[in-house]
Amino acid sequence: MKRRNFVKKSMLSGAAVMATGGMVHCASGGEYVPGLVKKHSFKLKYAPHFGMFRNYAGNDLIDQLKFMADAGFTALEDNGMKGRDKSMQDKIAKQMEASGMQMGVFVAHQIYWKEPNLTSGDKGKLDEFLKDIKDSVEVAKRVNAKWMTVVPGHVDLRKDMGYQTANVVEALRRACEILEPHGLVMVLEPLNFRDHPGLFLKKIPQAYEVCRAVNSPSCKILFDIYHQQITEGNIIPNIDSAWSEVAYFQVGDNPGRKEPTTGEINYTNIFKHIHGKNFQGIVGMEHGNSQSGKEGEQRVIDAYKEVDTF
Incomplete structure (x- = not known):
């Protein structure tokens, strides 16, 4: 899946552990040294993703989690969590618990970017979706x-929007039957037409309409402010x-989809x-860094300190 793949694979060079500008740099094969980051107390639960701080924390995912916690972040977002092996999922969960961090969203199913699936009413596509759930x-x-x-x-160009909406609502109701007994929630994400042309769900009012029709505590909205600034604005x-x-x-932020303070x-x-x-929920930091290297990672942390002052 191409979308939101911020985790880039690279080898970490160097052999030392050092503190730079109040940050920790953990070299490949070294032990992460806790307590060298000045922890900030954020008012909201901002959730970084893996790869966002790898220049400081190294490539190891557990070290990255430790670094996030040391910086004051209290949640993690990992779109690709479902694709990780079970042993790594267990390790991540154990470290989050130890660090007092909460897990944010992961992508629950195969997303169809070019062809209709839930909008079509096709039984095979519906069965596939429910299995993914x-x-x-x-x-x-x-x-x-x-x-x-x-x-x-994707939209189904051969069907009126009313029929497509009915098909989507039915699919989501079926998914809620699976999720409700476990107290889990799927969050529907409207995506902007510029980056993701042709998708069914585009705007917050549309997502609201669908959620009200599904009428379940297990079907809610993921309000991505970047997407909605492009699609409709009128955020608050x-x-x-x-x-x-x-x-x-x-x-x-928009334009650019980088950290807050870089756009409009x-x-x-x-x-x-x-x-x-x-x-009381989570605010996922689903963006790239505007600057490269450790300086860019420091800039991300500083940006959230700036916009969290109220």
């Missing part, structure tokens, strides 16, 4: 996750209008608003 329940249990991302896929009023169905946020979105005001509404 069942498999995702086991992953969620293993890593102590509550939320999983669902994208209904849409947050308020859809609030009863919003369970999760993701962020990235006033994240200080948005975060202040959702904090004032007593949001």
Whole structure:
């Protein structure tokens, strides 16, 4: 899956463990040294992803988790968690528990970017989706996750939108029958037309309509502020209008999809608003770094400190 693959594979050079600018650099084969990062107390549960701090923490995923916790982040987001082997999932879960971190979303199913699946009403595609959801329940249990991302896929150009919506609602109701007994929640993510043309779910009001039709605590909205700034703007009023169905946020500035403060979105005001509404969920840091290397990683941390001041 091409989308949101921020984890890049590279070899870590060097053989020393050092502190630079208050950060920890763990070399390949070395032991991660805790306590050298000045921990910040964030007001919201911002969730980095693997690879975001690898220049400081190294390639090892457990060391990256330790670094995130040392910096003050209290959650992790990993879209690719379902594809990791079970032993690694267990290790990640163990380290998150030890670090007092909460698991954010992972992608629950195969996403169809070019052809219809849930919109079509095709039984084979529906059965495939429901099997993916069942498999995702086991992953969620293993890593102590509550939320999983669902994208209904491409539009069906041969069907009226009303019929497509009915097909999607039915598929999601069937998925909720699987998720509800476990207290798990799929979060529907509308995606912008520029980066992902042709998808069924595009706007927050549409996602709200679908969630109300499904009418289950296991079907809510993933409000990705980056996507919605492109698609419709009007971020804070849409947050308020859809609030009863919003369970999760993701962020990235526009243009560029980098950390807050790099684009046009006033994240200080948005975060202040959702904090004032007593949001207790996770804010996924689903973006790239605007600068490379350790300096870029420091810039990400500093950016969240800047917009978290309210």
